[in-house]
Amino acid sequence: MKVQAIKYDPPSFTDELYQRALLLLDTESATKVKKFYRREDACRTLIGRFLPRMLLHAQGIPLKDIKFAATASGKPYFAKPPIAYNVSHDNGLVAMVSSSNTHNPPAFTIGVDVMKVRVPGREPFKSFVKTMSEQLTTLELRLVSSATNEKQGLEYFFWIWTAKEAYTKALGLGLGFDFRRIEFNPALDVLKVDGAVPKGWQLNKFTIMQGTDLYQGVVAEFVGGEETTVVAESGPHDWLEVIDATVFIQEAIQGLGSQ
Ligand SMILES: CC(C)(COP(=O)(O)OP(=O)(O)OC[C@H]1O[C@@H](n2cnc3c(N)ncnc32)[C@H](O)[C@@H]1OP(=O)(O)O)[C@@H](O)C(=O)NCCC(=O)NCCS
Numbered sequence: 391m392k393v394q395a396i397k398y399d400p401p402s403f404t405d406e407l408y409q410r411a412l413l414l415l416d417t418e419s420a421t422k423v424k425k426f427y428r429r430e431d432a433c434r435t436l437i438g439r440f441l442p443r444m445l446l447h448a449q450g451i452p453l454k455d456i457k458f459a460a461t462a463s464g465k466p467y468f469a470k471p472p473i474a475y476n477v478s479h480d481n482g483l484v485a486m487v488s489s490s491n492t493h494n495p496p497a498f499t500i501g502v503d504v505m506k507v508r509v510p511g512r513e514p515f516k517s518f519v520k521t522m523s524e525q526l527t528t529l530e531l532r533l534v535s536s537a538t539n540e541k542q543g544l545e546y547f548f549w550i551w552t553a554k555e556a557y558t559k560a561l562g563l564g565l566g567f568d569f570r571r572i573e574f575n576p577a578l579d580v581l582k583v584d585g586a587v588p589k590g591w592q593l594n595k596f597t598i599m600q601g602t603d604l605y606q607g608v609v610a611e612f613v614g615g616e617e618t619t620v621v622a623e624s625g626p627h628d629w630l631e632v633i634d635a636t637v638f639i640q641e642a643i644q645g646l647g648s649q
Contacts, residue, residue, distance in 0.1 A: 391489040391592075391629050393502065393609060394445075396437050397600050398482050398635040400430050408433060411639050414453075414646050415439055434479040437635055440642045441486035442468065442475050447645050459496065465562035467497040474498030476559055478607070481506040482600040484635075487609045499612035501559030503552040507544050507604045515540045519547065525569040526550065533577055548606045549576035553593060556610035557581070579620035590614045595623040596630055 408429070412420050419439045426432035446456055446468070457469040468475070474491040475498075477484070487502040509518045523531055530550050537543035553574035558567040573582040581593060594609040606623070 391487060391491075391500075391594065391609065391611060393485055393487050393594075393596065393607070393627075393630045394441060395483060395485040395504070395598055395607070395630065395632045396441070396635050396638050397598070397632060398430075398434060398437060398484060399600075400433070400482075402636055403433055403639075404636075407636060407639055407643075408436065410643055410647075411436055411440065414643065416458075433635075434484055437484040437639065438477045438479050438486070440639065440646075441477055441484065442466075442488075443646060444638070444642050445473070445475065445486070445488050446471070447642075453646055461497050461562050463562050463564070463566055465497045465559070465564075469496060472496060474500045476501045478502045478504045478555075478559070480504050480605070482603060483598060483605045483607075485607055487611075489611060491611055491613070493612045493614060497562050499560045500609070501556045501561070501611075502607065502609045503555035503559060504598075504605055504607035505548050505552050505555075506600075507548050507606055509544065515543060519543070522547070522551075525554070527570055527573040529573060529575060533575065545604075545606065546576045549595065549608070550574045552606055552608040553581060553595075553610070556593070556608040557583070557591075560610040560612060579622060581618060581620060587618050589616050589618060591618040593618075593620040594627075594629070595621060596627055597623045598630075598632060 423432045423436045459469040460466045472495050475488040477486045483504050485504045491498050491500050493499045509515050534543050534547045554569050554572045558564050571584055592611050592613045596607045598605045
């Protein structure tokens with residue numbers, strides 16, 4: 391399993407870079423990117439489209455040989471070659487997980503979610519938690535509300551949220567799955583679905599600093615077997631690579647443009 395995280399800083403991502411990159415995308419992807427009103431949203435999606443293309447480029451597979459498809463619930467996958475991946479983006483970060491997972495082709499049971507740790511808008515923390523409470527289990531709500539301080543409460547909330555998103559994205563369902571059926575205990579790192587620990591899952595937590603902003607991310611992958619493990623965010627993550635967006639897109643233009 392490997393995670394590539396692209397740090398996106400809007401002021402340093404020039405219009406010229408954006409336009410040159412756009413020319414290398416297929417019509418469907420370029421149309422989706424151009425539909426965004428805000429350039430920042432367009433750039434995040436653009437970067438997210440280049441990540442799987444560069445993954446295969448690094449394996450010597452040219453653009454013309456890549457075929458993309460999506461499941462009925464919208465999960466994108468490679469129709470050719472069959473390699474598991476999933477993408478997530480939020481604010482200044484775009485991340486892709488890829489793996490040699492062979493469970494449930496063609497979309498495979500793998501998902502990633504990244505989020506910037508902050509209260510969105512100007513809402514106070516308490517009212518934010520109240521707004522989100524319908525998506526939380528009783529235990530999750532108690533952990534978030536009784537955290538020692540707001541910082542810990544927010545971090546707990548985003549571990550819970552990214553774990554739920556990563557798990558449902560792995561299933562390919564996203565918000566189509568009732569989030570209250572999933573319970574993630576961020577204090578003990580325990581995942582439960584419908585009240586029991588599901589068998590054969592691996593969750594990997596990670597954090598990334600983008601300037602002064604903290605991002606939390608979770609990869610959820612069905613690996614088979616009886617056990618389910620949650621790997622904490624601390625400790626060495628040799629599977630995590632962090633790259634600057636301008637460097638990444640310049641390399642993509644160079645690599646894919648010369649094909
Ligand atoms: C798609 C969805 C999972 C995205 O979650 P999010 O946290 O808002 O956004 P993220 O940045 O983490 O992920 C977005 C990426 O996930 C991928 N994605 C899209 N649909 C997906 C799905 N069903 N499952 C897994 N991954 C999906 C795409 O690569 C997408 O990137 P793009 O929008 O640039 O193409 C969420 O919006 C959702 O659940 N949508 C509705 C799906 C649904 O309800 N289907 C109904 C049938 S069950």
